[in-house]
Amino acid sequence: MKQLMLVGATGLVGSHVLRQALADPTVERVVAPTRKSLVPHPKLLNPLVDFERLPEHADWWAVDSVICTLGTTMGVAGSQAAFYKVDHDHPLEVAYLARRHGARAFAFNSALGADARSRVFYSRTKGETERDLQAVGFPSLTFVRPGLIGGQREQGRPAEQLAVRVSQWVQPLLPRRLRVVPAERIAHRLLQAVVVGAPGVHVLPSEALL
Structure with missing residues (x-):
């Protein structure tokens, strides 16, 4: 894999993906569209975008693979409609545009319990x-489906942070699927998925990430 697109690079998991991808010799360039500038790096292309109006014909869509770690919370989004736009509509638009420009592999940071029904x-x-x-x-x-994600977020999520702390205290007693998964491990599996690019649809449950 030569060209990787990372969407969600400023989030907890996305920031780990970015560091790992920039250090990976099999990745020649990382394209990370964001709303605010990232720290410059020789392998990084960082177009500043508005996810409400993505540029459909930008040449930087031409990548080999995509990792999407976009996501928000109801508290930050403010409404179900706004949440759905960030967690569903934006990832779908990125996927369509990247695929249209030739991307062949896509890895999505989903969640434990994901079910359209x-x-x-x-x-x-x-x-x-x-x-x-x-x-x-x-x-x-x-699709990577972590449960609680361990790590330090820039944007506070008090309820989630409390749940992580409690889960860490009782970690040995919990089933593997309910244990806290470090963000860097999730990032590693996302990156590994697109580097390998195995054909078909693959689901990695939370317990497989530990």
Whole structure:
């Protein structure tokens, strides 16, 4: 793999993907479209974009693979409609544009319990995103489904941070699927998925990430 697109590079998992990808000799260039500038790096192309109006014909869409770690919370988004736009609509638009320009592998940071038929809005949104990504037509498509994610976020998520701390205290007693997964491990599996680019659709549950 020579050209990698990373969407969501400023988030917890995305920032780990970015560091790992820039250090990976098999990755020649990382294209990371963001709203705010990233720290410059010789291998990094960082176009500043508005995800509401992505430039459809930009030449930097021509990459070999894509990793998407976009995501928000209901508290930050402010409404279900705004949440759905960030967690479903934006990843889908990125996928369509990258595929149209030749990308062959896509890895998506989804979530434990993702199910398009779920009554839980969060889980249903993730499930619908997975379902719709499958219709884009990537030869290689991977869904990583972590539960609680361990790591220090720039943007505070008090409820999630409390849940992570409690889970870490009782970690030995929890089933593997409910244990806290370090963000760097999730990043590693996302990057590994697109580097290998195995044909077909692949789902990595939370317990497989430990």
